[in-house]
Amino acid sequence: MGTSLPPKEANLFKLIVKSYETKQYKKGLKAADQILKKFPEHGETLAMKGLTLNCMDRKTEAYELVRKGLKNDVKSHVCWHVYGLLYRSDREYREAIKCYRNALRIDPENKPIQILRDLSLLQVQMRDLDGFVETRRQLLTLKPNHRNNWICFAIAQHLNSRADIAVEILQAYEGTLEEDFPPDNERYEHSEMLLYKVSLLEESGALEKALEELRNKQAKIVDKLGVKEVTAGLLLKLNRFEEAEKGYRNLIEICPDNTTYHESLQKCIGISQHDARTEEDTAKLVLLYDDLRTKHPDSAVAKRMPLDFLEGDSFRRALDKYIRPFLRKGVPSLFSALRPLYSSSSRAIILEEVILEFEDSLRKTGCFPSSTEKEPPSAFMWILYLLAQHFDRKRDVERAVEKIDEAIKHTPTAIDLYLVKGRILKHAGDPVAAASLADEARTMDLADRFVNSECVKRMLQADQVELAEKTAALFTKDGDQHNNLYDMQCMWYELASGDSHFRQGALGKALKKFVAVEKHYNDMTEDQFDFHTYCLRKMTLRAYVHMLRFQDRLHSFPFFYRAACSAIRCYLCIYDSPPKTAVEEEEAVNAGLTPSERKKLRQKSRKAEARAKKEAEKAKEEEKASNASKGAKKGTQAPKPFDNDPDGEQLVHVEDPLGEALKYLKLLQMHSPDSLETHLLAFEIYMRRQKVLLAFQAIKRLIRVNSDHPDIHHCLCRFYNMVDNKPEPDSTDKLVWEVVAAERSLLRDFGDRTLLEINKDFLDCHTDSLLHRVVAAEVLQLLSPGEKDASVKIVLDSSGEEKWELKQCMTVHKKLQSVLDDPDAAERWRARCAQLFPYSTYFKGLKSSSMTGSVESGTVAVDRGIDTHDAVNSTS
Numbered sequence: 001m002g003t004s005l006p007p008k009e010a011n012l013f014k015l016i017v018k019s020y021e022t023k024q025y026k027k028g029l030k031a032a033d034q035i036l037k038k039f040p041e042h043g044e045t046l047a048m049k050g051l052t053l054n055c056m057d058r059k060t061e062a063y064e065l066v067r068k069g070l071k072n073d074v075k076s077h078v079c080w081h082v083y084g085l086l087y088r089s090d091r092e093y094r095e096a097i098k099c100y101r102n103a104l105r106i107d108p109e110n111k112p113i114q115i116l117r118d119l120s121l122l123q124v125q126m127r128d129l130d131g132f133v134e135t136r137r138q139l140l141t142l143k144p145n146h147r148n149n150w151i152c153f154a155i156a157q158h159l160n161s162r163a164d165i166a167v168e169i170l171q172a173y174e175g176t177l178e179e180d181f182p183p184d185n186e187r188y189e190h191s192e193m194l195l196y197k198v199s200l201l202e203e204s205g206a207l208e209k210a211l212e213e214l215r216n217k218q219a220k221i222v223d224k225l226g227v228k229e230v231t232a233g234l235l236l237k238l239n240r241f242e243e244a245e246k247g248y249r250n251l252i253e254i255c256p257d258n259t260t261y262h263e264s265l266q267k268c269i270g271i272s273q274h275d276a277r278t279e280e281d282t283a284k285l286v287l288l289y290d291d292l293r294t295k296h297p298d299s300a301v302a303k304r305m306p307l308d309f310l311e312g313d314s315f316r317r318a319l320d321k322y323i324r325p326f327l328r329k330g331v332p333s334l335f336s337a338l339r340p341l342y343s344s345s346s347r348a349i350i351l352e353e354v355i356l357e358f359e360d361s362l363r364k365t366g367c368f369p370s371s372t373e374k375e376p377p378s379a380f381m382w383i384l385y386l387l388a389q390h391f392d393r394k395r396d397v398e399r400a401v402e403k404i405d406e407a408i409k410h411t412p413t414a415i416d417l418y419l420v421k422g423r424i425l426k427h428a429g430d431p432v433a434a435a436s437l438a439d440e441a442r443t444m445d446l447a448d449r450f451v452n453s454e455c456v457k458r459m460l461q462a463d464q465v466e467l468a469e470k471t472a473a474l475f476t477k478d479g480d481q482h483n484n485l486y487d488m489q490c491m492w493y494e495l496a497s498g499d500s501h502f503r504q505g506a507l508g509k510a511l512k513k514f515v516a517v518e519k520h521y522n523d524m525t526e527d528q529f530d531f532h533t534y535c536l537r538k539m540t541l542r543a544y545v546h547m548l549r550f551q552d553r554l555h556s557f558p559f560f561y562r563a564a565c566s567a568i569r570c571y572l573c574i575y576d577s578p579p580k581t582a583v584e585e586e587e588a589v590n591a592g593l594t595p596s597e598r599k600k601l602r603q604k605s606r607k608a609e610a611r612a613k614k615e616a617e618k619a620k621e622e623e624k625a626s627n628a629s630k631g632a633k634k635g636t637q638a639p640k641p642f643d644n645d646p647d648g649e650q651l652v653h654v655e656d657p658l659g660e661a662l663k664y665l666k667l668l669q670m671h672s673p674d675s676l677e678t679h680l681l682a683f684e685i686y687m688r689r690q691k692v693l694l695a696f697q698a699i700k701r702l703i704r705v706n707s708d709h710p711d712i713h714h715c716l717c718r719f720y721n722m723v724d725n726k727p728e729p730d731s732t733d734k735l736v737w738e739v740v741a742a743e744r745s746l747l748r749d750f751g752d753r754t755l756l757e758i759n760k761d762f763l764d765c766h767t768d769s770l771l772h773r774v775v776a777a778e779v780l781q782l783l784s785p786g787e788k789d790a791s792v793k794i795v796l797d798s799s800g801e802e803k804w805e806l807k808q809c810m811t812v813h814k815k816l817q818s819v820l821d822d823p824d825a826a827e828r829w830r831a832r833c834a835q836l837f838p839y840s841t842y843f844k845g846l847k848s849s850s851m852t853g854s855v856e857s858g859t860v861a862v863d864r865g866i867d868t869h870d871a872v873n874s875t876s
Contacts, residue, residue, distance in 0.1 A: 043073025189539035196541035256299035429840030431462035460496040508648030517563035556671035571661035
């Protein structure tokens with residue numbers, strides 16, 4: 001145990017603890033110094049002083065004091081607890097858990113409640129569920145009269161996949177309650193506990209019991225809407241369709257635009273979203289939605305849902321009726337509502353016919369088809385707007401541009417038109433013109449944050465990074481776009497900016513952006529720590545469990561997936577082409593200089609370094625002073641860290657780029673195992689690391705995800721070409737090669753044939769696919785470098801241009817330049833694609849801004865019959 005203090009100092013020690021809890025750190029330090037004057041080696045006081053200094057952002061001193069205190073009093077559970085709190089503040093949770101366990105081991109008979117609580121928080125944070133269950137059991141044993149201990153023990157069992165035991169715990173807790181009906185100030189908390197108990201019964205499969213419990217305790221539950229939703233869901237799972245139908249119809253009365261209610265109601269009448277619908281199913285749905293539209297005439301979902309199941313003339317009539325009010329009112333989001341219909345080719349054809357009929361009727365009569373009522377002039381503009389998006393969806397660029405230009409000429413002050421034209425040109429391959437159009441739209445309404453964001457996105461796609469940063473800064477505090485966008489976790493900006501830097505070869509800056517996205521996800525993971533106590537205090541138990549399960553799949557979300565894949569590609573580029581060190585760069589510069597010139601250059605370089613260092617230190621001090629003044633009232637706000645590597649040079653000059661890439665790969669393999677890109681990147685990393693079996697494992701996973709993808713053939717041929725050209729393996733590698741050889745005979749289309757034969761058959765099977773032909777050419781070049789002409793011929797003889805996509809053709813062009821190394825063939829391919837994609841700046845199409853010169857000084861010349869400044873003035 002810790003060394004005891006005299007009464008006066010013992011009271012001062014209590015003051016230190018109280019000051020720490022109330023965040024009065026200066027007061028706590030003063031009390032600690034008074035004790036240490038008399039007892040300089042008192043371990044617990046040293047530890048508490050260190051903990052207080054840690055909250056004042058003096059971490060180095062804090063760790064020294066806590067370690068010194070622990071050394072002086074190694075058998076004090078307070079010192080170990082404080083050491084754990086120190087590690088916890090630095091997110092070193094595993095080390096903190098060790099400290100807490102040591103604190104508990106010191107005094108096993110009288111286990112401190114607070115240490116157990118802190119330990120349980122770390123265990124659920126780290127998903128040590130078995131340990132979490134045991135710790136909560138101990139807490140419940142020590143304090144069985146505390147409600148939260150019962151609830152936490154139930155949640156621990158639930159998270160550990162023991163929902164039935166969690167139900168028993170909650171039932172035992174209810175048995176301890178003296179009053180059958182909770183007091184008014186506890187009704188909400190008790191209500192949430194009852195709903196949580198019902199969800200546990202449902203999860204454990206006791207559906208009848210869950211329904212019975214819900215109905216018996218309905219009077220005690222405050223969330224009446226939640227009761228109706230859970231009841232209807234249970235009835236549906238119990239196949240009591242008539243009762244479930246009544247429940248969901250009642251819910252639709254409350255919220256007629258909730259799509260979940262509509263989908264569940266369809267299941268109640270025997271229709272599943274995933275089954276092929278019969279004519280009988282369609283008839284049922286028609287009757288259902290005729291009834292719902294009558295009862296809820298203002299429901300957008302009731303009007304939109306029929307478009308998903310109607311066919312032929314019925315679909316045509318419903319579509320006609322659906323789009324009229326949108327065109328009359330001028331709703332820009334109409335195309336977004338219609339986009340899912342393009343998954344059916346028959347519906348897409350009817351959709352085009354209907355909107356062309358609307359255009360023709362409005363152009364000639366100013367009325368909708370089979371109507372004599374004059375529509376507002378804006379209706380014609382909106383039908384052109386819709387048609388432009390339709391033809392853009394079909395990749396009919398000429399007609400899309402024609403329609404949007406006509407719409408702009410009709411109403412040159414409509415901002416949405418410029419944004420859509422920019423989107424069309426972006427899809428057509430002219431990001432520069434798209435950025436200029438978006439910027440023009442932005443200048444028409446400088447107070448619109450969405451338009452500003454759209455403009456920034458287009459600028460980054462056009463690799464106008466500096467201009468994009470200045471534009472984004474218009475909506476950030478004090479013009480400090482970097483810190484503000486980072487603090488706001490603006491991940492779309494960071495990804496777009498990182499992609500732009502990557503395209504331009506600035507790998508350091510690109511990695512800075514991708515790593516920033518990873519940090520956001522790490523912060524989200526850490527942010528859950530505060531909710532472990534908050535949710536239990538507020539009794540939002542269902543939301544708490546949902547949040548924990550959401551956190552478990554956090555790294556499977558698209559933004560992290562994109563950032564991780566891009567970061568891996570950056571590290572692969574760094575590994576393949578290592579950047580020069582400062583010494584190597586200096587030697588390269590000095591190679592052709594005289595001794596006197598080298599001396600002058602060194603002096604100039606030293607002065608520049610000194611000046612840069614001085615400016616950085618000055619900026620750092622100014623920022624620290626600014627942050628200190630802003631947080632002076634709170635006294636706890638830590639200053640923002642100064643970025644001493646704005647260009648990411650430290651990230652580029654990493655010692656083991658493949659090791660860094662592996663960190664991201666493991667997260668992708670854990671959270672995105674069904675993605676083709678995950679295993680392609682795994683193959684690239686393991687091939688470079690000479691991990692034969694892991695590379696082959698990546699290939700097998702690729703085959704499982706998508707066996708027909710062309711890149712799989714390329715990976716297989718690369719892999720076995722490497723195996724075939726390996727020298728005779730030694731005894732340690734012999735088993736590995738035997739496994740690889742055995743697996744080869746089991747692969748489809750491989751057997752005992754040569755790689756050249758396999759590649760020829762692959763080409764014969766996919767002669768109509770551009771990407772497959774390119775892969776076949778790459779493999780032929782790999783296996784027979786002397787047959788470059790044959791490889792190039794495979795690519796240039798490709799046909800079926802109507803199916804080609806711009807990105808595919810750009811990939812082929814790059815392959816001709818790099819892998820096949822034939823500039824003449826690449827130029828012929830460029831000329832061919834310039835005709836296919838006349839708006840593409842990459843291929844220098846005749847209608848692209850790079851050839852027409854229509855983009856000057858950041859603006860685009862648009863034929864709309866009005867000057868840009870006139871348009872801005874007319875809107876304002």
